[in-house]
Amino acid sequence: MDAVTAPDAQPTDPDGRAVVDGYRAPGGLVLDKVIDHLDPHCREFIAHSPFATLATADPEGWPEISPRGGDRGFVHVLDEHRLALPDRPGNNRVDSLRNLAANPRAALMFFVPGVDQTLRVYGTTSLVRHEDLGVDLTEFGRAPLSVLVLHVRKAFFQCPKSVMRSGLWDPAQRVAPGTLTPFGRVIKDHCALESDLPDDATIWADLAQEL
Incomplete structure (x- = not known):
């Protein structure tokens, strides 16, 4: 992608509040769809999802986002208020886990190939050993190195417009x-x-x- 040279912007609204206030208020459905548990629709979506992104932040607020994947349903719903994300072998940076050890808040966004809507789940976390969970999360012949248990605070389906605009699942793309x-x-x-x-x-x- 070619670089684009642009003059430094001189914001007249340093804290951005006027920009945010310029957006119209969200409709009732946008607010009402947020729930505090994993209902059957959330559970169905997670069961078909082979890919998710994990968002965390360090104690100073610097964000981290990490891709996570496996077979469909690799994230296991333990009950309507808890889900388990196994940690598979990676590059051993463990940036997300270090963040969660200090700041347990996290968010997951689930994708299902061919489906334009996504599912966002937020909550607090605990890190446990696989053998202490009592659920077999073996995949690809390996047990996870650890398991992130997310205690759900809110969940909702995201508007599909961004995926539709991107043509993410279009083979021509x-x-x-x-x-x-x-x-x-x-x-x-x-x-x-x-x-x-x-x-x-x-x-x-x-x-x-x-x-």
């Missing part, structure tokens, strides 16, 4: 192979490495062994 810079080259440049990394096919094959 798929990026053709070779369009983007190979991932190995990206990491080499980001890390200022002197030697090349393996080709992407090799990298993906190695990652697949660690799912």
Whole structure:
């Protein structure tokens, strides 16, 4: 994407309140759809979701967002007020878990391929060992390293307009192979490495062994 040069904006409304106040008030359904538990519709959606994003923040308020995925229903609904998100092998940065250890508030956004609406769930969390949960969350032949239990404070379905605008599930929107810079080259440049990394096919094959 080409860079666009623009002059520094000089806001006349430094705290942004006038900008926010310029939006029309939300309709009644937008507010009324927020519930404090996982009803059957939420549970059905989560059971079909293979992908979600986890949002956390550190004690100073800096946000973190992390993709999470697995087989459909990889996030397990324990009851209408609790769900369990298993933590699978990753890059071991554990930024989200470090945040939650200090600031237990979190949000999950669930996606279902081919479905334009998304589901947002907010709550407080506790981190537990898999063996202490009493529920088998083994997937891809591995037990999770830990489990995040989210105690639901609110849940609601998100308006599908953003997904509709993006054409996220439209096959015609798929990026053709070779369009983007190979991932190995990206990491080499980001890390200022002197030697090349393996080709992407090799990298993906190695990652697949660690799912």
